[in-house]
Amino acid sequence: MNLNEVKAAVPGIRVAEPDIIKNWQENPIFRGKPDLKHKRLKAYRILESKQSDKEKIGGDNEEFLRSSNIRISFHTDVEKEFSRIHELVNRTNQLNFTKNRWPEDVEEARKLFEKEVSEEFFSDFGYIKVSDSYGDYGICGFYFAKPGYMQHFLFSCRIMNMGVEQYVWNKLGRKHIDIKPPTASDLNNPSKVDWITLCDDANAQDSHKDDSSLNSLQVCLRGACDLAMTSFFLKTKFETIEEFNYSVHPWEVHTNARSLGLYKDQESDLDIRTILEKTLGPDFNRYNSDIIQEKSDVYVISFSQEGFMSSYRHKETGLILSLRCMHMFPGTDACDADYTSLAYDDVKDFLTDTTEEKWTYFKENYEFIGGFRNSDIVKEQFQNDVIHIFTRLKHAQKKVIILGLNEKIGNLPELVKLWSSINSIVKPLAEAYEYDYIDINDYVKTDADLTDELGGAHYKRSIYKKFSDVIADCIAKV
Structure with a gap:
């Protein structure tokens, strides 16, 4: 084949006349990457040695x-x-x-x-x-x-x-x-x-x-975006189970403490299970958790989601449940929405899987009691649920690490006030149960540690890396 035939047969190929040979050492086409330490030669020798040993074992x-x-x-x-x-x-x-x-x-x-x-x-x-x-x-x-x-x-x-x-x-x-x-x-x-x-x-x-015993530990991470970001660093060190918020249209399934309490209640009490089956919201089997199953070696928990749901009390039994819909209905608060104030006609176009019978049952049998920000009842229930979680994991002899919340930095004063209130409940309990408590205020110190919106909920990637390093150090003590 002549040069033009080669070019036609192999698009993009470079061709040249024989006279290129006399100056090939100066030609930039043949100039490779400098390899003064002969790394490529060493690589070929390694490959040769590996192939020889492989043949020896068949x-x-x-x-x-x-x-x-x-x-x-x-x-x-x-x-x-x-x-x-x-x-x-x-x-x-x-x-x-x-x-x-x-x-x-x-x-x-x-x-x-x-x-x-x-x-x-x-x-x-x-x-x-x-x-x-x-x-x-x-x-x-x-x-x-x-x-x-x-x-x-x-x-x-x-x-x-x-x-x-x-x-x-x-x-x-x-x-x-x-x-x-x-x-x-x-x-x-x-x-x-x-x-x-x-x-x-x-x-x-x-x-x-040999770090295999440490690397094979199973670590359950339960929280929201704080642990979701930290998990990027931890899952490359340990076997991880991730329990983060997700949506089941139109509801949000939150990793809050109340969901674990509800799962416990409906497992042990058929009457409560019947009540929950009649109640709007996701199937409560979705609230099952590795904390319930107790399969992991280590549990890392954040309670950052507690302030973003509205709570309702069953009038007959006193059962409290928390709900958050992905849709913002007119006249309701984003975090403390009173769904009992809405007629079925107000919600039927969005809550397409909710029947009028189920909505009526909810309105007639539940009363709105507010959210964490404005209800002492909700705060007391939260404390009881945390005690239940901590006691369960203590009896199972599990390593527990609590990631605290930012209560100082950001331009959303209501948010840091909320998280300060959550910390005031969780931190003393963690200390009482002798669990590791990571005070993130030791790492989130200025606005420079926050992402650009500066709200106070999201941090620079380097901060999450620090969280992961501290968590890994705590796990190493297992």
Whole structure:
């Protein structure tokens, strides 16, 4: 074939006449990345050694991997290693599942990354280090997750066929990836990777020490966005169960203390179960929790949601339940909405799954008693529910860590006042039960620690990292 035929057959290929050979050393096309420490040569020698050892045990890849002492670690200081990560994003192909490239200019890429992070509060990102008995592979992977999907998910081919990408994907919750072929690996195969050890720093000299007992601890995180953000850092260190707020249209299922009390009551009392079945709101089986099941080793709990629901008392039994609808009905308060004041015609277009019979039962059998901000009855019930939770976990001999609430910083005085009131109940109880209590006011000290809206509920990513470090230190005492 002549040169033009080659160009036609392979679009994008570079071709040249033979006279290019005499000056090829000066030609920028052939100029590679400087490698004065011969890292590529070392990598090829490692590969050669691994292949030889694999053949000695019969060529079984999983058996070989189990004998290789593979260690990985997750890191979040992306800014510090941005040049290497930029290289991975733009140069990897075989194990780059997303292939979303950044600008070639590093500073432009940095600005784009910072913009993407600032636009999504619940973004999660980090890089991966890998080592094994044969050597230290350095920074080999990068992920950038947004709610529901991966924006970036990629690895260097130097860790191909080690199961690293499958392990990381499982560890991060198997978020959706819009895979852009071709790729040299199937994230679903193998489905279980149990030959990799998680450590603090895979490239450290002592990364071989056995932390498996600590890393295998199951940690239940129960709260709202404070723990949802902190979980990004903790789930790369421990096995985690996450219990955060979610919606069951049109209701919000909150991780408040009352929901656990209700679940306990309806489990032990058939009359209460019957009452709850007649009551509007989500199926109360949704309020089941790992605190009830007692399967985790450690429980990290935040009570930040207590002030955002309205409470109702059953007239005959005195049973108290808390509700919050996603829809803001005219004439109701966002946090202390009195739904008993609304006629069925006011709500039927939005509460499409609520029958007139159920609404009538609710209005006739419940009385509105306010919310945490304005009802001593609600505060007393909250204290009783916290005591129930703490007592249950104490009897189960579980490690419990309480994340306190911001009561000083922000431009929403009603919010910090509310959280101060919650702290005044929770902190003395935590101390009485000898549970670890993290006072976040030791870390949230100025407006600079808050996100840009400065309300007081959301903090800079570095603050959540500090929370996770303190929690990890508490867990290490188990």
